[in-house]
Amino acid sequence: xxxxxxxxxxxxxxxxxxxxxxxxxxxxxxxxxxxxxxxxxxxxxxxxxxxxxxxxxxxxxxxxxxxxxxxxxxxxxxxxxxxxxxxxxxxxxxxxxxxxxxxxxxxxxxxxxxxxxxxxxxxxxxxxxxxxxxxxxxxxxxxxxxxxxxxxxxxxxxxxxxxxxxxxxxxxxxxxxxxxxxxxxxxxxxxxxxxxxxxxxxxxxxxxxxxxxxxxxxxxxxxxxxxxxxxxxxxxxxxxxxxxxxxxxxxxxxxxxxxxxxxxxxxxxxxxxxxxxxxxxxxxxxxxxxxxxxxxxxxxxxxxxxxxxxxxxxxxxxxxxxxxxxxxxxxxxxxxxxxxxxxxxxxxxxxxxxxxxxxxxxxxxxxxxxxxxxxxxxxxxxxxxxxxxxxxxxxxxxxxxxxxxxxxxxxxxxxxxxxxxxxxxxxxxxxxxxxxxxxxxxxxxxxxxxxxxxxxxxxxxxxxxxxxxxxxxxxxxxxxxxxxxxxxxxxxxxxxxxxxxxxxxxxxxxxxxxxxxxxxxxxxxxxxxxxxxxx
Ligand SMILES: [Ca+2]
Numbered sequence: 059x060x061x062x063x064x065x066x067x068x069x070x071x072x073x074x075x076x077x078x079x080x081x082x083x084x085x086x087x088x089x090x091x092x093x094x095x096x097x098x099x100x101x102x103x104x105x106x107x108x109x110x111x112x113x114x115x116x117x118x119x120x121x122x123x124x125x126x127x128x129x130x131x132x133x134x135x136x137x138x139x140x141x142x143x144x145x146x147x148x149x150x151x152x153x154x155x156x157x158x159x160x161x162x163x164x165x166x167x168x169x170x171x172x173x174x175x176x177x178x179x180x181x182x183x184x185x186x187x188x189x190x191x192x193x194x195x196x197x198x199x200x201x202x203x204x205x206x207x208x209x210x211x212x213x214x215x216x217x218x219x220x221x222x223x224x225x226x227x228x229x230x231x232x233x234x235x236x237x238x239x240x241x242x243x244x245x246x247x248x249x250x251x252x253x254x255x256x257x258x259x260x261x262x263x264x265x266x267x268x269x270x271x272x273x274x275x276x277x278x279x280x281x282x283x284x285x286x287x288x289x290x291x292x293x294x295x296x297x298x299x300x301x302x303x304x305x306x307x308x309x310x311x312x313x314x315x316x317x318x319x320x321x322x323x324x325x326x327x328x329x330x331x332x333x334x335x336x337x338x339x340x341x342x343x344x345x346x347x348x349x350x351x352x353x354x355x356x357x358x359x360x361x362x363x364x365x366x367x368x369x370x371x372x373x374x375x376x377x378x379x380x381x382x383x384x385x386x387x388x389x390x391x392x393x394x395x396x397x398x399x400x401x402x403x404x405x406x407x408x409x410x411x412x413x414x415x416x417x418x419x420x421x422x423x424x425x426x427x428x429x430x431x432x433x434x435x436x437x438x439x440x441x442x443x444x445x446x447x448x449x450x451x452x453x454x455x456x457x458x459x460x461x462x463x464x465x466x467x468x469x470x471x472x473x474x475x476x477x478x479x480x481x482x483x484x485x486x487x488x489x490x491x492x493x494x495x496x497x498x499x500x501x502x503x504x505x506x507x508x509x510x511x512x513x514x515x516x517x518x519x520x521x522x523x524x525x526x527x528x529x530x531x532x533x534x535x536x537x538x539x540x541x542x543x544x545x546x547x548x549x550x551x552x553x554x555x556x557x558x559x560x561x562x563x564x565x566x567x568x569x570x571x572x573x574x575x576x577x578x579x580x581x582x583x584x585x586x587x588x589x590x591x592x593x
Contacts, residue, residue, distance in 0.1 A: 065329040065352055067519040068105035069511055072425045074394045075112045075134055077463040080476035089135035093143045096150050102429055103511030106153035108257050110394055116166050118226045119445055123164035127244045144252040153254035160241055161260040162227040170228050178217050185237055186228045187220035200272045202280040205449055222303060232264045249323060261332035265308030298337035305336045313350045346385040353388050353421055360396045364407045366540050366553050370529045386420035392428045398460050401433040406586045409570040410551055413588035416514045417549040427464050430491050431503035435462030441483050458482055467494035510568050521545030535560050548591045552583040564591040
């Protein structure tokens with residue numbers, strides 16, 4: 059009998075290469091830097107790493123504007139460095155996932171440069187979405203880019219091309235078989251170099267419908283797609299179901315073909331995880347039907363409040379929905395696109411929630427620095443680099459706060475990250491948060507993660523469903539407590555600001571903060587703390 063595949067309940071550590079470790083003093087993290095820190099990554103108890111893009115790119119959108127998907131950008135090293143990084147990771151028994159960005163290329167990609175030269179009606183233009191202007195000169199439709207402004211940019215001969223994101227990121231035309239064939243080449247290229255799978259950027263966006271039709275409410279749609287714009291929930295959900303360029307049925311045909319490619323690698327157990335923001339939530343399950351992808355990100359915890367009934371609802375829903383397609387959920391508290399959980403929720407809250415989530419069925423994603431309890435960096439406006447800050451002329455601060463480099467050692471910034479000047483400023487106030495300091499402190503966030511991830515592997519993974527013990531639906535001893543049991547471990551999270559006494563017998567394996575007080579079949583859980591109890 060085949061055992062459960064490695065990815066099924068893996069803990070996956072997300073590395074933002076530019077911010078992880080700089081090996082050559084130019085102030086930016088790179089592939090040799092990652093390789094030199096893989097022993098540290100292994101010490102966390104994770105199963106795999108996922109790297110945000112390190113491909114050839116003009117870097118107008120943090121490397122998600124790819125000019126050559128089958129090469130390494132010189133700022134990160136070269137292909138030999140990538141191969142070495144993969145091999146060293148494997149020597150530590152760490153799997154490697156890389157990002158792919160199939161919705162668009164950079165305008166610096168040779169295909170797009172050729173399309174500009176080749177002119178209307180050419181094979182070169184058919185790889186993208188080029189259309190003539192309307193008779194009055196306006197763009198072919200009224201769609202608005204996710205980064206603001208029209209989704210169309212006009213070229214010299216008067217045609218327009220479609221870009222859902224920045225004008226430097228032309229959308230690929232997935233109706234063209236050449237696009238599919240080229241992407242297959244990219245997937246094989248990285249698999250043949252040794253990677254174990256992919257994270258698929260904007261996985262729901264590849265197929266566009268009704269490209270020549272106006273949307274009845276383009277501004278409403280644009281607002282509905284942005285979580286930083288407040289909107290009535292019903293209205294948002296209704297609009298999100300009318301997006302003509304997201305979550306179309308055609309994307310599933312593409313992933314069925316990709317799955318056959320992945321499966322052709324046999325025992326390698328290649329996996330792929332989709333970034334798919336879709337509504338209603340049940341639509342996410344379609345991406346992980348048995349003949350499609352392996353995992354789909356669940357974004358519910360990236361902006362969830364620290365509130366028992368809300369957390370119960372989103373956790374329970376994710377588990378139940380995924381069960382309908384015989385898949386397991388994924389969990390993430392932070393990533394490179396959202397504020398860090400310690401800043402958003404509070405330090406102690408983020409530790410409690412991490413410990414709560416680590417026990418749940420499915421795969422857990424940890425964003426590098428989360429294990430240190432890093433807050434968002436405080437960045438002076440003149441040092442900001444995110445195109446969102448620049449394009450909105452400062453009205454949105456952008457995502458740089460979550461991308462500040464990691465503090466490794468020493469008493470002053472840049473804390474060993476680089477021998478030069480870090481690409482985003484680091485703060486001296488992080489001196490208690492370095493890997494060096496936290497390794498020596500038994501109660502540090504770092505040691506909590508190490509301890510918990512090892513205990514998770516030992517006691518919780520592959521232990522089937524959870525049974526809710528305390529929830530708004532299943533009855534509670536306290537309205538501030540959520541609890542479940544999985545296998546021989548019960549997980550209790552006290553979200554309240556006062557200690558709570560609950561009836562449990564067993565041995566406390568780990569606690570996120572404070573000291574549990576147990577006697578006579580009862581344990582007092584400190585305020586804002588999670589405990590694991592072994593029965
Ligand atoms: Ca560097």
